[in-house]
Amino acid sequence: MSKIITFSSWKGGTGKTTLCVLIASILAALGKRLLLVDLDSNCALGKCFGQEGENYTSMDLLSGTGFQGDNKFRGIYKVSENIDIIPSDLKNILLNNITDRQLKSALRKLDVKNNYDFIIIDPPGYWGAHTRNAVFACDILVIPGTCSRIDYKATALFTETLDEIFNEDDPGPKRYICVNAFNEKMNLPGIYEEYQKTYGAQLLPEPIPYIKSLKRLTSDTNYILQPVVKRRLENFVHKIIEEDTNA
Numbered sequence: 001m002s003k004i005i006t007f008s009s010w011k012g013g014t015g016k017t018t019l020c021v022l023i024a025s026i027l028a029a030l031g032k033r034l035l036l037v038d039l040d041s042n043c044a045l046g047k048c049f050g051q052e053g054e055n056y057t058s059m060d061l062l063s064g065t066g067f068q069g070d071n072k073f074r075g076i077y078k079v080s081e082n083i084d085i086i087p088s089d090l091k092n093i094l095l096n097n098i099t100d101r102q103l104k105s106a107l108r109k110l111d112v113k114n115n116y117d118f119i120i121i122d123p124p125g126y127w128g129a130h131t132r133n134a135v136f137a138c139d140i141l142v143i144p145g146t147c148s149r150i151d152y153k154a155t156a157l158f159t160e161t162l163d164e165i166f167n168e169d170d171p172g173p174k175r176y177i178c179v180n181a182f183n184e185k186m187n188l189p190g191i192y193e194e195y196q197k198t199y200g201a202q203l204l205p206e207p208i209p210y211i212k213s214l215k216r217l218t219s220d221t222n223y224i225l226q227p228v229v230k231r232r233l234e235n236f237v238h239k240i241i242e243e244d245t246n247a
Helices: 017-029 044-048 057-061 090-094 104-112 130-137 149-165 191-202 211-218 227-241
Strands: 003-007 034-038 083-086 118-122 138-147 174-179
Touching: 003 017, 003 130, 003 227, 017 034, 017 138, 017 174, 017 211, 017 227, 034 044, 034 057, 034 104, 044 138, 044 211, 057 090, 057 104, 057 130, 118 130, 118 227, 138 149, 138 227, 149 191, 174 227
Parallel strands: 003 118, 003 138, 034 083, 034 118, 138 174
Antiparallel strands: none
């Protein structure tokens, strides 16, 4: 049974797509089977893996079109030995008349949880129908933000909204706050400490460092990270999925 991980934020520019590519790259290298789902009309995740302008996309998945016999969905494309993707569509933003659990229902219909070890979802960088679907569908929610005042406020707005939606009867996905692109010389002073004070155990203990080469993954998903960088990032992956990915 696979785990579903959503990377999401209240705003864009927090590095969620880069983190999706990063975790997919590391898990695939460990032999895990992954399905990536791009819900953002900017199509950033699909572009990273060379899947743009496909006939069937996540818009068809959410709207219930694109299915054939035996509930097989035409919009799943193989991009590497261990990674498949459902790309997005520029018109996805127009699909607003969907329920908040439509994606969860569609994934259940596809029975993909028995075909993949992990499903990684990349929704838009705002609180809308697609993001709500990504949140309600996932087991693990990672909220990235940089050490800027606006990202800190965006994280606070997002977590406050989640606290209003979920409760003791329905706790929702396991939640992590991830400080991304961390650079002591460039960070706004005191912001990281505010993240620590506000989120405590929800905050991933090691921030993702600002490393120029990480951005290379979004233009070349076969780019080989330096061993020292890869080891540090594998710790991040292990913490999120809470299991030994070498097992």
